[in-house]
Amino acid sequence: MINRSRQMWLIATFICLFTVTGNAQSTDSPKASPQTESLKRATQAMGKLDKDGNGTFEKQENVRAFNRRQKLDTNKDDVLTIKELQRERKNYLATNGEQKLDVVYKRVGRRELQLDLYYPTSNAAGPYPVIIYTHGGGWAAGSKQGAANGSFAAVFSKLLDHGFAVASVDYRLYRKDGPIAMRDCVIDSKDAVRYLAKNANSLNLNPSQCFTMGDSAGGQIAQMLLLTSPESLAGDVVLSGTEYQMVAGVSWYGPCDFEKTDLFNHDDRADFRDRFGPRILLPDSDPADKIALYREMSPINYLAKNSPPLLMIQGDKDTTIPVKHAYYMKQKADTLAAPVEIKIVKNAGHNWRKVDADIEPTREEIVDLTVQFFVNHLTSTVQ
Template identity: 55%
Template sequence: MKPNQTRLNILIAAMIFMAPFFKTNAQSDDQSNGAYRKIYIQESWAKLDTNNDGVFTEKENELSWKKIKRFDSNQDNQVSFEEYSNKIQIPNLETDGKRKLNVLYKVTKEKDLYLDIYYPKNAKEGDKLPVVIYTHGGGWAAGSRHGASNASFKTVHTALLDKGFCVVSVSYRLWEKDGTTSMRDCVIDCKDALRYLSKNNQELSIDKNRFYAFGDSAGGQIAQMLLLSSPESLEGDGSLKNYDYKMVAGVSWYGPCDFEKSSLFNHDDRPDFRDRFGPRILMPDTKEKDKLALYREMSPINYLTKTSPPLLMIQGDSDTTIPVKHAYYMEEKAEKIGAPVSIIIVKNAGHNWRKVGADINPTRGEIEQSTIAYFVSNF
């Protein structure tokens, strides 16, 4: 083992020993007794200290430096691991209600998987609460459940807590280029999170018959899969497979609905843009004859039926990552079979509601309120 790595492991161990003495909300709610903090520090530090020299400087990442330089206690224009680990806080929703953070729900050979549970402030012991499950975006290859506390997601989740929902933010394995994991694993992990919640519904004071799905981009596709595919499909952890649940409604922000119809991803200057995501569905050794079945399996539209729970898709008309055609295509099928799908098309909006040429319409605030209202209307 490299000397720097040995020193890093010793320092992380020291931080875990000291964790109970930190007076932050996040630590007091930590269900992992410090184990997850160790993981978070190690993984986040590795992304900063790219040359593995034990310090992080502006040269390594100028954008990240702007956020991290405040940790530079001795003003030497670099942040040491000690400075970083002493000051870094795990991003979570700050709420007035009870929280269960860093709940281990599944162990895989690649990594342990955690979720965070946020309760409405007026929740009482023995309540059976409806649950909104948030699945983060990031192209199935990046992002984390901590995005639940960022920007528009913070607004939506805080409002849902005020409305009496429980909010659960889920981690899942990310796609790896070497074929270790695929999009299928992302979806299965999130379905296992639902099964875990179902298994432990009594202790967690949640109603396994009132689950809701919410996600953006890749998380939007996962949210659609959670909403539309049956609880027993896409089996994962054997210890969780017999626990069922009921989905009530879901909202997808700029999430794809179909990978078979490649024209949904195409643009004039990108004649076969599906190839960007195809490798995240296929394995390196996937045979040509098996590709179509895998594309279909990961396409939420194939699970849509007349009796599906209500789905709201919100898409930007100028999104070049997940084109607006996905919303129109899902709406078209829904109309044919009588399924409950609604769409909102945001004008002048690219991916992540970026403005393209003019102000987006409806506004970001109106998108947030529409999302909140949709869940409340299906309470």
């Protein structure tokens, strides 16, 4: 006999599939109600989280994912139902332009990877230049919803006003029990760019004007998107061979090199711990491959004289991703005559946290500096 939770999940799945099928039949279908959308999201989430297929999500099935939704467990029984998952709210960038939300750009097994695409608020006809945003979170946390938070929302809102489209990307996240590594995060993000370029005509985007921005782990991914060739780090075979052109990119406090371990020391003390090594190497990785894998994930190794322009903004008191990364990238760029600019933020820790005194420049000035960098390179590209 089917228990009540399983029965509710099956009914919700049927409703969700019926809604999706019905909407797919006509582009003139009315927009789904908030209740239907929340049910759809909850059903999709349950399909991913409910490993034993009993219609509920128990904490022991994925402790980390459950803890992120702890507040939804109102009766504190360490079990989430469809009804409880429906209360989860996604945060999207508030704009006056067109939006395409939760667009599936790739499937990996049962997992659907999504992006949010925001269109300019101007009356320009397109095709539009597009900025791909890769979120931070140590390659192990965060989501595309980060684009709607704090300073990121300020950056992207201004860029939308300047005629850019913005695509905020989800990618698979590292887990200690595997099998996702940093390499997969980068490949997924590259596949998001490939998807946007492959579908550029229908999405009204210009694949020759791709820009990228990321923070922390997302800063490393953004650097990789910017500096690696479109065909490198192949992922989904459906998207392979897609051409696009990167124009410029911005990295907020992102690392550039994993092989040179002393870059992760905040000062001159020899207290380095290989914090991110396990996120590059899987448990079954051959130790002989360690250096090659570290080098593959280090953006600095792809820097060349003809690389697209990169702006790195780093805090001078950041202990998570020390400012040494910016100085080291700039040093190599100057040797190669590569177009890299750095901006050092005084009194700033990770995420522009104030350390000892007010940060200089201010958050507002960092936002304006970031926006202006993109605008300057868009102008030069158009000309």
